[in-house]
Amino acid sequence: MKKYILNENIALRSWRLVPYAYYIKHERNARGLKADEFSFLSSCDGVTEHDADGSEKPFIEKFTANGMIRAAKDGETMTEWQKPRTCDNRYFPTMNWMITGRCNYNCLHCFNASDNAPLMSEFSLEEAKKLLDEAEACGINAFTITGGEPMLHKHFFEIIEEIYARGMYVEELNTNGFFINEEALLRFRSIGCDPLIKISFDGVGHHDWLRNRKGAEEDALRAIRLCKEKGFRVKVQTNVHRKNVSSMLETAKLMDGMGVEEMRFIRTTEVPRWNQNAAGATLDLDEYYDRMLEFTGDYIKEEHKMNIDIWQFLTLFPKSRSYRARPVECGKGEYRDSIPVCRGNRGMVAVAANGNVFPCMQMSGYYEARGDVLGNVKTDGLKSLLQSGKYIGEVCMTLGELASRNETCANCKYFRHCAGGCRAIGLTLTGDKCGSDLAKCLYFNKGYYEKTAVLLKEWRNILPMDVT
Secondary structure, eight states, X not given: OEEXXXXXXXXXXXXXXXXXXXXXXXXXXXXXXXXXXXXXHHTOEEEEEEOTTTTTHHHHHHHHHTTSEEEOOTTOOOOTTTSXXXXXXXXXXXXXXXXXXXXXXXXXXXXXXXXXXXXXXXXXXXXXXXXXXXXXXXXXXXXXXXXXXXXXXXXXXXXXXXXXXXXXXXXXXXXXXXXXXXXXXXXXXXXXXXXXXXXXXXXXXXXXXXXXXXXXXXXXXXXXXXXXXTXXXXXXXXXXXXXXXXXXXHHHHHHHHTTOSEEEEEEOOOOHHHHHHSTTOSOOHHHHHHHHHHHHHHHTTSOOOSEEEETTTEEEETTTTEEEETTOOOOTTTOOTTSBSOHHHHXXXXXXXXXXXXXXXXXXXXXXXXXXXOOBHHHHOHHHHTTSSHHHHHHTOBHHXXXXXXXXXXXXXXXXXXXXXXXXXXXXXXXXXXXXXXXHHHXXXXXXXXXXXXXXXXXXXXXXXXOO
């Protein structure tokens, strides 16, 4: 007889509809298990004895070989994080958490507010701890920390420490870079926090204008350089509009030269705040696709290492000379009516600084302006919101439900590939949560998939589309 124990990076979890699963430490998504596998692993607690030559032998051999268990030393037991935890709620592995709405910038396009007034709400330290306790009990694993400017929160590092104290981790930090300095990065290291640091940078010579702050460009570049110098991964997010689109190639070359892992372009869209501050600067949809296609052609003429993610259009992977057309969500035969309308929303709870929950942060301004409240973690508690109710109803909406509520999409030959498109864009452009994503309609009907395939004919298409 022999005792076994889970390796320290394995934790067992169970949720409604996902009853047998485990996390690997600092990996976002849980992995499924069979019932008998889950039962066996639950007994690998350093105390229970196993017959290595009996019926458990196949489990022992399998899970020893793949690194999930090992022989236990005397006195070893599972940590609290590792122990099987039954969560009486639906499975959500991640949280996009706006810890504060306060910001030291006053960006012209910010979706957090429907007007020019700053969104001043934030979580107190006690509210943050309470939410983290609930997140732990609900089986949440990873966090994207955002704002406002999250590092402006006076308890920012205490909140980060509280996340790691519960066995969870920070996957991504969204910041303008102003508060990034050597001391802050050393603090991250001391906590064991190694997030992907996503820094906003809106084009060489254009960043200050959009961020509405003199010196913002210099601060962002300084932060990027320092992060790379100290060994942190950096992703840059860039808002594209008429005033800066001509600078995108120059900007991408600069970012690639600085060692940035990925640059993400977002079409600055028709949210109320942006329309108030910069009417006429929004690129029309076909103009956006044309300019991004032009940019792609110029970018691939030279050797680059940095990935390019053009929101709702294209992702380039230069190292492998491959790409993915982002409007294509399902390949041939992959469509199912039961697929959620947005798999991103289905896996990530979006929590605003006032506690309200949304399908995604990009939709928060519209929901707030309309008084459309799906629930609030400060008043309702996280667990109840992840069990049933209005929030669950929206994020668990299936493609079959969307088709039943949108005849145009249901009858479109591209629906089984685009999966209805982005709900945030559909809401923005039509005012209807189930409205057609007109950007995708234009993309497919005006042949941008085919134009991209011609431009990248020597590159591998990761998810080719086959319309028959």
